[in-house]
Amino acid sequence: MELMKLEIVTPNGVIFDNDVRQVTLPGSEGEFGVLPRHATLVSLLDAGVIEIVKADGKEVAVAINSGYVKVEEDKTSCIVDGAVALSGEETDLAKAISEAKELLKKAESSSTVIAAAVSKVEHIGKSL
Amino acid sequence: MANLKEIKRKIGSVKNTAKTTNAMKLVSSAKLRRTEELAKRSRVYAGKLTELLNEIAQKMQKANVDGLDNVYFKSVEKPETVDIVFITADKGLCGGFNAHTIKRVNALIAEYKAENVKVRLRAIGRKGIEYFKFNNVELNDALVGLSSSPDYAQAAEFINDVAASYVNGETDRIVLVHNGYVNMITQEIKQDQLLPIDPSKLELNSASTSELEVEPDDDDTLLDALVKRYIEYTIYYSLIDSLAAEHSARMQAMDAATNNAKEMVKTLTVQYNKARQEAITTELIEIISGMESMK
Numbered sequence: 001m002e003l004m005k006l007e008i009v010t011p012n013g014v015i016f017d018n019d020v021r022q023v024t025l026p027g028s029e030g031e032f033g034v035l036p037r038h039a040t041l042v043s044l045l046d047a048g049v050i051e052i053v054k055a056d057g058k059e060v061a062v063a064i065n066s067g068y069v070k071v072e073e074d075k076t077s078c079i080v081d082g083a084v085a086l087s088g089e090e091t092d093l094a095k096a097i098s099e100a101k102e103l104l105k106k107a108e109s110s111s112t113v114i115a116a117a118v119s120k121v122e123h124i125g126k127s128l
Numbered sequence: 129m130a131n132l133k134e135i136k137r138k139i140g141s142v143k144n145t146a147k148t149t150n151a152m153k154l155v156s157s158a159k160l161r162r163t164e165e166l167a168k169r170s171r172v173y174a175g176k177l178t179e180l181l182n183e184i185a186q187k188m189q190k191a192n193v194d195g196l197d198n199v200y201f202k203s204v205e206k207p208e209t210v211d212i213v214f215i216t217a218d219k220g221l222c223g224g225f226n227a228h229t230i231k232r233v234n235a236l237i238a239e240y241k242a243e244n245v246k247v248r249l250r251a252i253g254r255k256g257i258e259y260f261k262f263n264n265v266e267l268n269d270a271l272v273g274l275s276s277s278p279d280y281a282q283a284a285e286f287i288n289d290v291a292a293s294y295v296n297g298e299t300d301r302i303v304l305v306h307n308g309y310v311n312m313i314t315q316e317i318k319q320d321q322l323l324p325i326d327p328s329k330l331e332l333n334s335a336s337t338s339e340l341e342v343e344p345d346d347d348d349t350l351l352d353a354l355v356k357r358y359i360e361y362t363i364y365y366s367l368i369d370s371l372a373a374e375h376s377a378r379m380q381a382m383d384a385a386t387n388n389a390k391e392m393v394k395t396l397t398v399q400y401n402k403a404r405q406e407a408i409t410t411e412l413i414e415i416i417s418g419m420e421s422m423k
Contacts (some may be wrong), residue, residue, distance in 0.1 A: 009176050011280065011361070013169035029343050042184060043343035044350055068354065070180055079176050 003055055004036040005075040008062060010083050016052070016062065023076060024051040025069055026117070034071050041071040045080065047107035048117040049124065061086040061124050063100035063117070065107035086124055097125040132407065135400045139393055146389035152221065153382035160312075160375035167309070167368045174365050181358050184351055185325070187340050198348065199295055200355045203324050207300035209246040211268070211290060212236055213322070215306035215366060216256030217374040218276040223381035225315065225374055226255040229307045232317050236305065248299065250290060252367070275374070278367035284360040287322075291359055294323050304363065309372035313380060318366075322359055 006023055008016040024033045026048025050062040067080030084100040086093065104117045185201065214233045216226045233249070233256070240247045250269035251257045257270045269290075274282055293299050301321065308318040342350055 009173050011170050011173050011364075014172055027343055039341060041341040041343065042180065042350065044353060068180055068350075068357075070183070077176060077180075079173065079180060 001055075002036040004034075004038075004073075006052060007075070007077045008050070008083060009077065009079050011081065015083055015085060016060075019055045020052050021055060021057070022053040025078070026050065026064070027069070034076055037073050038071050038076075040073070041069075043069050043071075045069055045078065046113050046117075047104050047109040048113070049086075049120045050078065050083075061121075063103060063121055065103050066109065086121065093125065097121055132400065132403050135396055135403060139396045139400065142389050142392050142396065146386050146393070149382045149385040149389060153379050153386060156375045156378040156382060160372060160379060163368060163372040163375055164309075167365075167372050170361075170365055170368060174361055177354075177358055177361055181325075181354050183340065184342070184354060187342070188351065198351055198355075200323060200352075201325050203326065204300045206243075207245055209248060209299045210240050210301045210303060211248045211250060211293070211299045213250045213269075213287075213290060213302060213304045213363070214252070214256055215275055215304075215370045216251070216253035216259075217370070218254040218272060219374075220255060221381060222374055222378035223384075225307055225377035225381075226253075226259075228315070228317055229305060230256060230259050232305055232319065236303065236319070252286070253370075275367060275370060278364060278371060280360075280364050283364045283367055287359055287363040288356070291323060291356070304366060306366045306370040307373045307377075308366075308369045309376060312376055315373040315377055318369075320362070320366075322362060325355065325358075 001021055003019040003021060006016060006018060006020045007014065022033060022035055024031060025043070026046050028044040028046045031048070032043075045064060045067045047065050048063070050064060052060045052062070054060060063084045063086060064078075064080040065082045067078060069076065069078045082103050084096055084103050086096050086100060100121045101118055104114055104121065107114060107117075188198065212233060214229055216229050220226065237247050237249075248268045249260060249265065250271075251260065251267050252271045253275040254272045257267060257272065260267055269286070271286055274286070290302060294302055302323040304318075304320045304322045306318055307315050310316050344350060
């Protein structure tokens with residue numbers, strides 16, 4: 001399986017820096033998936049959820065409020081304002097989910113975008 | 129004897145001062161460590177943001193024959209009005225930290241005045257505000273509290289106001305001056321042109337940028353958002369940098385003060401011992417001469 005680098009940077013530091021198989025990003029023009037060797041692209045990101053398929057096949061999700069992404073063939077860098085990782089044990093997860101909802105509700109996006117993102121976070125909470 | 133008592137009192141007060149300055153030094157070094165950590169974390173973000181801005185600007189530069197036509201990149205040959213944004217500390221007792229910044233701001237004002245450019249000052253930090261108020265220099269903005277606890281939202285609000293006056297043509301250039309952190313013992317005055325962003329400063333590299341796709345594909349939307357974020361972050365980062373420098377400057381100043389106080393205690397103790405010896409000798413002489421006269 002081909003891999004690419006993914007980096008997620010927030011003002012509080014790097015929260016994700018690893019090899020991944022695939023990543024799905026909430027672009028301002030619509031959600032899009034990125035696989036290795038994607039054409040170079042720069043996009044605004046809206047409030048939403050970044051879904052990551054890690055090198056070992058496990059899935060991780062990160063809720064963000066807004067930001068930018070730069071996609072290169074072998075590397076994807078996300079520059080986001082605020083992010084909450086949705087992973088960990090059950091108790092941590094519940095806390096992370098409520099934090100993520102809080103973050104999304106404060107985002108400066110249209111209400112439909114936020115509502116969609118919040119329901120996605122809830123869905124992830126149930127499926128994990 | 130009055131002299132003895134006085135010296136003793138002095139020693140006590142100097143010792144107390146040394147205790148205070150030493151405590152301040154310790155507080156500053158702890159705060160410095162925290163601020164340094166904050167600076168380190170946000171440096172990565174700042175670096176990435178600048179990189180991205182560079183690439184987008186380059187792409188647009190290539191797309192347009194006569195360079196960038198975005199308002200944020202339009203350079204003015206002869207500016208009519210220049211805004212100087214400067215950051216000082218809210219508190220003193222940090223050596224020449226604030227004085228250095230003020231000195232540079234004054235030099236800048238003189239420089240622009242010589243060219244008949246109107247200068248507007250925007251101050252962050254109590255010390256700078258106090259100085260210019262005392263000298264009856266008008267300040268367009270005066271913000272207290274931000275430099276001792278940098279807050280992204282507040283910094284963004286402040287700088288967006290400044291940027292707005294740039295966009296609507298009130299000012300042609302925005303310069304940012306602050307005293308930055310280099311290492312534990314060195315601070316350095318940093319002066320940056322915030323707006324317009326100098327296209328010549330952007331590094332030209334890889335040819336691949338021409339193939340860069342942009343979403344939303346209306347270039348200006350992305351670039352505007354990016355520039356906005358860039359200046360917001362620049363000011364925020366400068367605030368952190370300035371805070372780190374302030375703490376390191378205060379650490380140094382307080383270290384020097386503690387040493388001086390200790391030195392002073394030493395001299396005073398010597399003086400005290402001398403005075404005491406003198407008193408004893410005088411007493412002895414008095415007793416002896418008294419005995420001599422009784423013979």
